Amino acid sequence: MKEFLRMENMSKKFGEVYANKEINLSVMEGEVHTLLGENGAGKSTLMNIVTGLYQPTGGDIYLRGNKVKIESPSKAVKLGIGMVHQHFMLVEALTVFENIILGITKEKSIFIKKDAIKKEIQELADKYGLDIEIDKAITEISVGAQQRVEILKALYRGAELLILDEPTAALTDIEVEGLFKIIRKLTAENKSVIFISHKMREVLEISDRITILRSGQTIKTLNKKETEEAELANLMIGKELVNSEYKKVQKTKEKILTLEQVSFNKSSKHNGISEVSLTVGKGEILGIAGVDGNGQSQLAQIVTGVIAPESGNVLLNSDKVAKFAPINFINSSVSHIPEDRNKMGLIGNMSVKENLILKSLSKKRISAGKGFYLKRKAISLYAKEMKEKYDIRCASIDMELRNLSGGNQQKIVLARELEEEPKLLVAVHPTRGLDIGATKYVHDMMIASRDKGCGILLISADFDEVLKLSDRIAVMFEGQVVGIYPGENPPISEISLAMSGKAK
Amino acid sequence: MATPILIVALAELYSERAGQVNIGLDGIMAFGALVGFLTSYITGNPYLGVLAGGIAGLLINMVYAFCTITLGAEQIVYGMAINIFAPALASFIYKIYFGISSTLAQATLMKVMPIPILSKIPILGPVLFNHTIIVYLAYLLVPFTYVFFTKTKPGLNYRAVGEYPKAAESLGINVVRQKYIACMICGALAGMGGAYLTTCYISTYSDGVVSGRGFIALSAVIFGRWMPGGVLMAALLFALIIYYEKTNMEECL
Numbered sequence: 076m077k078e079f080l081r082m083e084n085m086s087k088k089f090g091e092v093y094a095n096k097e098i099n100l101s102v103m104e105g106e107v108h109t110l111l112g113e114n115g116a117g118k119s120t121l122m123n124i125v126t127g128l129y130q131p132t133g134g135d136i137y138l139r140g141n142k143v144k145i146e147s148p149s150k151a152v153k154l155g156i157g158m159v160h161q162h163f164m165l166v167e168a169l170t171v172f173e174n175i176i177l178g179i180t181k182e183k184s185i186f187i188k189k190d191a192i193k194k195e196i197q198e199l200a201d202k203y204g205l206d207i208e209i210d211k212a213i214t215e216i217s218v219g220a221q222q223r224v225e226i227l228k229a230l231y232r233g234a235e236l237l238i239l240d241e242p243t244a245a246l247t248d249i250e251v252e253g254l255f256k257i258i259r260k261l262t263a264e265n266k267s268v269i270f271i272s273h274k275m276r277e278v279l280e281i282s283d284r285i286t287i288l289r290s291g292q293t294i295k296t297l298n299k300k301e302t303e304e305a306e307l308a309n310l311m312i313g314k315e316l317v318n319s320e321y322k323k324v325q326k327t328k329e330k331i332l333t334l335e336q337v338s339f340n341k342s343s344k345h346n347g348i349s350e351v352s353l354t355v356g357k358g359e360i361l362g363i364a365g366v367d368g369n370g371q372s373q374l375a376q377i378v379t380g381v382i383a384p385e386s387g388n389v390l391l392n393s394d395k396v397a398k399f400a401p402i403n404f405i406n407s408s409v410s411h412i413p414e415d416r417n418k419m420g421l422i423g424n425m426s427v428k429e430n431l432i433l434k435s436l437s438k439k440r441i442s443a444g445k446g447f448y449l450k451r452k453a454i455s456l457y458a459k460e461m462k463e464k465y466d467i468r469c470a471s472i473d474m475e476l477r478n479l480s481g482g483n484q485q486k487i488v489l490a491r492e493l494e495e496e497p498k499l500l501v502a503v504h505p506t507r508g509l510d511i512g513a514t515k516y517v518h519d520m521m522i523a524s525r526d527k528g529c530g531i532l533l534i535s536a537d538f539d540e541v542l543k544l545s546d547r548i549a550v551m552f553e554g555q556v557v558g559i560y561p562g563e564n565p566p567i568s569e570i571s572l573a574m575s576g577k578a579k
Numbered sequence: 580m581a582t583p584i585l586i587v588a589l590a591e592l593y594s595e596r597a598g599q600v601n602i603g604l605d606g607i608m609a610f611g612a613l614v615g616f617l618t619s620y621i622t623g624n625p626y627l628g629v630l631a632g633g634i635a636g637l638l639i640n641m642v643y644a645f646c647t648i649t650l651g652a653e654q655i656v657y658g659m660a661i662n663i664f665a666p667a668l669a670s671f672i673y674k675i676y677f678g679i680s681s682t683l684a685q686a687t688l689m690k691v692m693p694i695p696i697l698s699k700i701p702i703l704g705p706v707l708f709n710h711t712i713i714v715y716l717a718y719l720l721v722p723f724t725y726v727f728f729t730k731t732k733p734g735l736n737y738r739a740v741g742e743y744p745k746a747a748e749s750l751g752i753n754v755v756r757q758k759y760i761a762c763m764i765c766g767a768l769a770g771m772g773g774a775y776l777t778t779c780y781i782s783t784y785s786d787g788v789v790s791g792r793g794f795i796a797l798s799a800v801i802f803g804r805w806m807p808g809g810v811l812m813a814a815l816l817f818a819l820i821i822y823y824e825k826t827n828m829e830e831c832l
Contacts, residue, residue, distance in 0.1 A: 149751030164746035166739045176732070177739050178750035185731045 076103045078140065079236055079267045080125070080156075085134035087120050094120040096291045097134070102236065105265040107258060109278045111311055112288035113366075113538070118271050121288070122238050125269075126158045127151040157229025158238040163221050167213045172196070174213060175228050200227055203260045219250035226257065237261060238269045243277055244345070244368075255281050273311070273366060275304050275575035287311055308571035321522050323546050323563045327356035330393065331499045331530035332378060337387035339373050344553040348373050350387070351556050353549055355499065355530040360521070362545025362562070365574055367536040370554035372414060375503045375534055379411045380404035392498065405434065410497035412488055412505045414534075416481075420488045423477030427469050428458035430476050430487055435495070465490040466516070482513030489517065493524050500524060503534045518544060538574075542567075552576045581818030582710075583608075583772045583780070586717050587796035588803070588810045589724060590768030595800060596728065597761030598741035600654045603643055603661030605793025607766055608773030611636040613669035615774025616784040617676065620686040625778035628686070629713060629771055632778075636770015637763050639665050644762035648755060662793075670786050683783040689713065711779045713771075724807040737761070769793070795821075 080102040087095040095117045102108045110118045123129040125136070127145040136143055138154055145151050151158075165174050175196055176187065193209060200207055205223045213221060222242060229237055239258075243251045258268055258281060272278050278285060279299060287294040287310045294310050332355040340347030348370040355361045363371055376382045377389065383399035390396070391407045404411075413419035421430050432454055436446040441454055458472040467486045469479055476484065485505070492500065502521060506514040521544060525531055535541050541548060545562040550573040558573045560566060587604050594601045614635035619628030643661050646652045677684055689711045698708040728734040739747040740757045748754050772792075777784050795817050802816075803809030 147751070148749050152751060158749075160749075164743070164749045166743040166746050168742045169735075169739065173735055173739075176735070178736055178747065178752045180732070185733060187730060187732055187735065 076105060078102070079104045079106075079138070081137040081140075082121075082125070083135045083137070085121065085124060085136070086132045087124060087129060088132045093291050095124070095131070098288070098291075098293045100286055100293065101296075102267050102269060103283075104235075104267055105262045106283045107262055107268045107270055107281050109270045109272065109282040109285045110288060111273060111278055111285055111307060113273065113311060116288040116311075117291040118288055119240065120291075122158065122240060122269070122271065125151065125156060125238065152232050152234075155233055155235035156238070157232060157234030157236070159222065159225040159229060159240065159242060161241040161244060163225055165213045165221055165224060170210055170212050171207055171216070171224050172209045174224060175231050177228075179232070196227065196231060199230055203227075203230065203257055203264070205257060217250075218245045219247070219253065222246070222250075222254065223257070234266070236267045236269065238271070240271045242270070243272060243274065251277065273575060275307060275572065278307070279304065304572055305568045308568050308575065311571065321518070321544060324359055324525070325546075327359050329357040330354050331357055331391070332532065333388075333390040333393070334378070335388040335390070337377060337384045337389060339377060339382065339384045341385070341554070345369065346373065347554050348377070348551075349554040351551075351554075353556055353559070355532050357498075357530055358525055358528045359546040360525055360531040360533055360544050360562075362541035362548045363532070363534040363551055364538055364541045364548055364570060365536075365551035369551045371503070371534045371536075371551055373554075374551070375411075375414065375501055375532075378404075378499075378532060379409060379413075379501050408495070408498040410492035410495070410500045412485075412492055412500070412502040414503035414507070416484055416488055417477075421476055421484055423475065425476060426473045427462075427467070427476055427479070427487060428454055428472040431458050431461050431472075431491055434491055461490045461494065465520075482509045482516075485509060485513065485517060489520055493520060496524070496527065497529055500529055500531045501534075502531060504536060505533070506535075506537070506540060514540075538571075550574055580822050581814045582714050582717050583775045583792055584796050584799055584818055585811060585814040586713075586720070586775065587769050587772035587793055588799040588814055589717075589720055589807065590765045590772065591797055591800045592724065592805060592807065592810055593768065594761050594765035595805065596738055596741045597758050598744060599644075599647065599758055599761055599765070600658070601640070601643060601661075601762070601765055602655060602658035602797060603640070603665070603793075604769050604796055605789055605791065606662040606665030607636045607640055607769040608776070608789045608793045609666035610639050610669045611770030611773030612777045612788050613673055613773075613784050614770070616686055616777035617672075619778050620684060623687055625687055625689040628778040629689075629774045632774020633767040633771040636768070636773065637766040639668075640762050640766025640769070644759055644766075648758045648762070666786070666789070669784075673784060673786075683785060685782050686778070688782045689779045713775055713779055718811075721807045721811045728807075772796070 078101055082098060082100045085095055085098045086093060098117070098121060110121070112118050120129065124131050125145065127148045127150050130146070136145060143154060145154065166177065172193060176192060182188070196209065205227050207220060207223055207227060208216060213224070226237065242254060246254065261268060270281060282299050284296060284298055285302065285307065286296040287307065289311065334351055334353050336350045336352055338349050341349045345368045351374065353361065363374065365371060373382065377384050380399045380401045380403055388395055391409065396403070417423060432441050435441055440457065442449045455472065461467065462469070462472060465486045467490065468483050476487065505521065506517050509517065521531060533541065533544055542565060547562050548560045548565055548570060549556050550558045550570055552574065553576065560570055587608060591601060591604055611632035615628040615632030618631035619625040639661065643657045646657045647654045691709060692712050694708040698704045728738060736747065736752050737757060740752060740754050744754045773789060776788055799810055799813035799817055803811070803813040
């Protein structure tokens with residue numbers, strides 16, 4: 076087997092942060108090479124370099140042993156590198172045929188020779204078993220068929236190396252089987268495939284070799300035959316055991332939140348939950364681990380009353396919730412740190428103090444007549460108090476919120492949500508986008524409220540965070556809770572396997 | 580009556596097919612009308628007038644193109660800005676050149692060019708084949724546009740840019756260049772449509788000469804479902820209604 080692509084010491088810096096640091100990767104002809112890594116491990120950045128969308132900060136790319144420079148996407152196409160993006164690059168209003176020939180300039184005539192090109196495309200499709208309906212509009216065909224069009228599009232441009240970015244994310248199991256058949260036909264014709272995924276089962280089924288990336292660096296390249304799931308999972312997550320700096324508590328008896336067989340949009344693996352049962356006790360943190368987009372958002376929205384479940388019961392303090400509306404949950408003393416503080420948690424154009432009192436407008440301390448008349452002086456005093464207490468760094472409490480840093484914005488959310496001493500706190504990605512200092516502050520505050528007796532449902536895509544804070548850990552995969560593990564000495568490899576859909 | 584609406588509607592069609600919604604047509608027309616009139620007044624040549632109107636429209640539409648494509652500004656806002664800015668500029672130039680007077684300056688109108696033999700056909704002849712050259716060109720533009728967008732590779736790439744620029748870019752199509760080209764075509768055609776009014780229709784320029792035809796053209800594009808044939812039908816229908824309204828209005832009053 077000859078080498079097709081080799082990348083040596085590839086680095087890409089965004090500002091001061093390395094997205095890729097001295098990555099080495101080699102792909103043989105006729106090989107399926109998997110890039111395995113968590114969100115943010117640098118897979119996409121690396122592939123954007125290969126396809127000419129990004130220019131590397133350092134490092135060399137060799138194609139069949141010759142050094143090349145890939146300045147633009149069209150150069151990558153010329154060199155025989157084709158990519159199927161996770162979000163398809165298809166023009167929906169055009170037909171399959173038109174999408175495939177789009178932008179091609181190999182014939183001189185400006186008119187499209189429909190019949191001749193169609194025959195050519197059909198032959199290519201038959202060769203690789205790509206079943207397509209060439210005259211249909213993209214909107215009329217299924218997601219799996221759209222993917223086949225993307226693959227055919229790349230092949231029609233003479234791709235020798237095909238990069239598939241999370242190709243199975245949107246497919247049904249049968250469609251995944253079909254895709255794997257196509258991949259095997261491609262490699263039989265000596266074409267190379269880079270397969271990007273974090274689903275262990277699929278990776279082990281299709282790959283010849285596997286390269287693991289973690290925080291922007293190559294960790295190891297392994298032959299599939301010489302490895303097993305547990306080893307891959309450990310390499311991907313990168314640690315055997317985490318020593319938590321916070322003391323874990325034992326499961327408490329009194330339950331704050333109980334979910335019984337709750338389902339929402341059940342058929343969707345990525346935007347729904349299916350028969351989820353779990354409990355959050357008084358003074359404990361239940362962490363939900365899992366790769367983003369396995370139903371966590373829906374879970375958070377249900378337990379804060381934003382959406383109503385289609386079936387099953389939600390119990391707050393052992394009372395069944397009858398009406399799902401955020402106000403009911405707020406009145407039952409449920410606080411919410413939403414996943415996107417700029418969209419759901421805060422109002423950027425309003426001042427710091429206004430954001431601080433959003434939830435307590437009808438409180439006597441803030442207003443007279445249930446929010447009819449706002450007490451300006453009292454509000455300012457309260458805001459100043461919060462500013463001191465939660466260490467919110469802003470020039471003035473009257474400045475617009477959007478001018479604050481992410482960390483200080485999150486502190487405002489915390490101040491608003493924790494000051495009322497809630498019984499239940501739903502925290503979704505509470506430290507996303509924050510620096511180390513702010514992250515620690517948020518964690519400390521959460522632990523402090525836990526110790527005061529608040530039950531916390533922590534949903535985070537950051538596995539470290541879940542390990543560090545949780546007293547119990549539940550793993551979500553494709554809308555289901557696939558396992559619940561203790562937070563004290565958690566079985567890391569078992570949990571990481573569960574996260575990739577391989578629970579025992 | 581339908582010709583200026585048709586030309587300007589096709590201008591918008593070329594613009595929107597590349598994803599550039601331009602509601603500034605009315606303004607571009609007004610500016611084209613003035614420049615067309617001035618040129619034909621000074622040179623005595625209405626053909627030069629239409630040409631100059633086209634160039635003027637193209638240039639003024641570059642303001643819109645630069646702001647929306649290069650600077651990424653809101654298309655509707657800048658379309659509206661052109662609608663306010665261009666007619667005012669036209670009015671300003673007219674007043675500087677002619678001063679404030681009660682009589683309107685008159686320029687020569689473009690001569691009708693009957694097509695030999697065809698124009699002698701009873702009934703249909705005078706209706707279809709007894710017009711200025713601009714009218715013929717406008718109607719020829721309809722099948723040309725249809726073939727361009729449906730049968731050619733540049734036409735396909737053009738549409739892809741309008742539908743999903745990211746996909747077009749990933750396939751090596753220069754999206755920014757394509758959008759600028761679209762804005763140039765749009766500006767030139769809309770300017771010519773305006774100049775048509777002052778060189779073929781009435782022989783003088785006055786403020787408000789466009790009288791909302793740009794907006795009518797805009798709706799003709801939507802009514803014609805973004806296809807040249809549909810746009811032609813819409814332009815004819817709208818023109819018929821305007822004509823009917825005008826002739827009956829006099830009787831009513």
